[in-house]
Amino acid sequence: MSVLLSVKYFLPEIALTGFAVAVLLLGLFIKKRMVLGPFCLLGILCAVLLMPQSYKATSPLFSGMLINDSFSEFFKEIVFLVAGLVILVSMGYRVFSDEDAGEYYFLLLAVSVAMMIAASSNNLMMIYIALEAVSLISYILVGFLKRDRHSSEAGLKYFLFGALATGVMLYGISFIYGLFGTTDLAVISQLLAAGNVNIFASTISLLLILAGLSFKCALVPFHMWVPDAYQGAPTPITAFISAGPKAIGFAILIRVFLKNFFPLFPAWSELVSVIAIITMTAGNILAINQEDIKRMLAYSSIAQAGYILIGFVVGTALGIQGMMFYILAYVLMNIGAFGCVVLISNGLKSDRIEEYSGLSKREPVLAFLLAVFLLSLAGIPPLAGFFGKFLVFAAAIQSRYYILAIAAVANSVLAVYYYVKVIKFMYLDEPRAGTPVSARPVFGATGSMAVKLALIIALAGILVAGLFPGLFIGWISASLL
């Protein structure tokens, strides 16, 4: 489809970009996040409402650069979910000053647009550009607290690792171009289907692309940036980078590897299964001894990526379904957990797990919510995290990846230890002497209400997706590639 014709199927992205620019301008005059936040939510709502229209496109947009298939629709909805929740959570984050609110929300909406484009990209160059846009904005957001040394350090580290990873990825794409004479995934998959390709060379270049995407998904050995970036970043942004870019990274992994390069599946699936096992094991073992909850959740999210990767290794329809369901559950529970951390740190002024002692007495509701999110991350039924694990394990068993399945369940037992450790501090231990009796005097009451709204949405999502997963699986299996 030509550029002009494509525009009317590109309206959600355009609308969101419009809102992003508007919020930047508004931010010059109204320096209040309580105004700008809801304005951004309105933008997201507009984009959501425009979605059905844009999915009437019958052929790829912009000369094959983007494709509006139901697979990308699923991930765009995930982007809206992530962006909406993070906007809400940001409204209650104590550390921000209202001074920068316009800039901050502009960046959040802009990165959402970039993620939407990435979800739809059907051309390696487009994928690269969209991912690079996501990355660049993420670096700024991670280092957004300009006067905080940890935040700046986190931003710099994230940037250095990211630059290297995307460089490697671009290198791989250049090889692909050399081999196939195009970066259009649709054309490449036709060429692959016809046979007549150098399997060895294309596998090598594919692995270079995998390296770049591993950085986004935080897979071992490209996970080094995660703990520092997660810990140093403003907590709402930690929630965001743990959910959004990761989900998009997996979406692109599925699109490139399982859809278009599927004929080469046997060449890389074993390697990736080793990566999956190492990723979850390393994440879980390193999480055990963490004393800072953000750092602990950082390692936990590395481990979670390892579980999601199981579906990828298996590569069957059930495997992809499992990945998509898991990503949905993961987004809800991870943002939920970080949202709790935001509210708790507003009162405690600390992210140390020890300081959570006796939290259930001071903040029963928050402690309960965090406990539910952690139990869901640990995979306890009937919460959504359990069903996500169940689906990827099922995919592994169905395709007889027994070792992978056993490694995964052993890991999920290991993981319970550190998730439950936080619960132990909150519920089993007495409040420490010296910590404030109540965490009440938090930053602005309306701000906390916004975070709580986000938490309630996440909780409801986890419960519904856990108790009635059929509702979501129907939707997911309709949007398989």
Place this chain on the structure above:
Amino acid sequence: MPFPLLTSIIFLPLLGGLLILFTPKERTGTIKAIATAATGLALLLAVALVLKFDCGNTAMQFSEKMPWINAGQMNVNYHLGVDGISIGLVFLSALLGFFACIGSYGIKERQKEYYFLYLLLNTGLLGTFLALDLFLFYVFWEIVLVPMYFLIGIWGGPRKEYAAIKFFIYTLAGSVFMLLSILALYFTSNPHTFSMLELANSGSTLARGFQIALFVGFYLAFAIKVPVFPFHTWLPDAHVEAPTPISVLLAGVLLKMGGYGFFRISFPILKDAAIYFALPFAILGLINIVYGAFVAMAQTDFKKMVAYSSVSHMGFVMLGLASMTVTGFNGALMQMFNHGVITGGMFLLVGVLYDRAHTRDLDKFGGLGVKMPVYAGILTVFTLASLGLPGLSGFVSEFMSLMGGFAAFRLITIISVLGMVITAGYFLYMIQRVLLGPFNQKWSNITDISRREVFTLAPLMTLMIAIGVYPLLILNFQSPAIINLIQHIGGKLF
């Protein structure tokens, strides 16, 4: 649609728990009333279930089935049902759930949370025994873990945190392997199904080697719950640290989940593997019986002694199962029920003493029979039942397990009988140290058992004596189902 009796039994406690969540925490009276009403109603419905149960019918009764997750490649049903194997355990769970709830009135801290978790635990336990879909079964099985963790961890003794996390990790480690076996069963059945009943028919078509692998997966989950040596080490810790009512449910109901799993899942579905593992089961049963009894004898902590006696008693379940005979199976299943009643009562009795003396050290008592005559009488009856005195229920089931075992494994059974002697030894030694001998002046202010406490113990005692005198009371319910099961597996109709 008929009245969903089984669903009501399972979810009444949870409903009560949700009501409690919306009750202000200062209104402890209301909270207790809700909890008692919810467990009481569940018990009443369980009694109705027992009364309406058709003993001669070996099929599932009061079945409820509807699709739950039916999308993509997943086909999960909400499927409940009760037969001769589960009815005793359902009744036991409801019974102990109610009386342990009354026994919880002594808990004074954080009552709202306590009763909410307690009721959630009850829902999990009842659901485990009534689920006929493996996915549903697994969900209930895991739901038990979380409230148990909190109940031990918050209201437990000095080492509660250690005991609670050990319990959690240990049982979870077992059950995740069960999950893999469940999935493997699902994908090897055609059409794919989680239904225990359908799998019981199709499971035997699997290759024996594959059955054995799946059996091991289930075994890890069940053996840890039973607990079978060497997976028993979580049990003494959990028991000693748990508050009394929770110990009652742990010993009385939770341990039965493992044995029930063998009866409902491992044996009927993977029968070739079950036959293959008969000898190891018998040997493990023997180790449990004798080793558990010896370790119990060495204890000075009253609760720990009863905990190890549980290990020993559960050995009879393993031995009965290994025998592959009707008598042995009947004994094993009945032993689970009887052990629940007797040991549940024993833990209540330990709690009675601990509430007054604040110690459980057996060597610190002495001559209490003088000051607490009623308590002494009740404790003696329960002790005698536990050590297998004829006329009381424990004897019947242990005897049947041994009789079944003797038909299959002579030498092992002969050595196992020694366990009963050792059991008599440590229980009588306990009676001697606590009730007899010179009166320890330290306890001159101790009061006898209260009426509320007697009220919780009396029904258990009645059951114990009734079954001891007239075992058909329970055999009538379970025997047809057991015969059916043995025929299905191909064991001896002895």
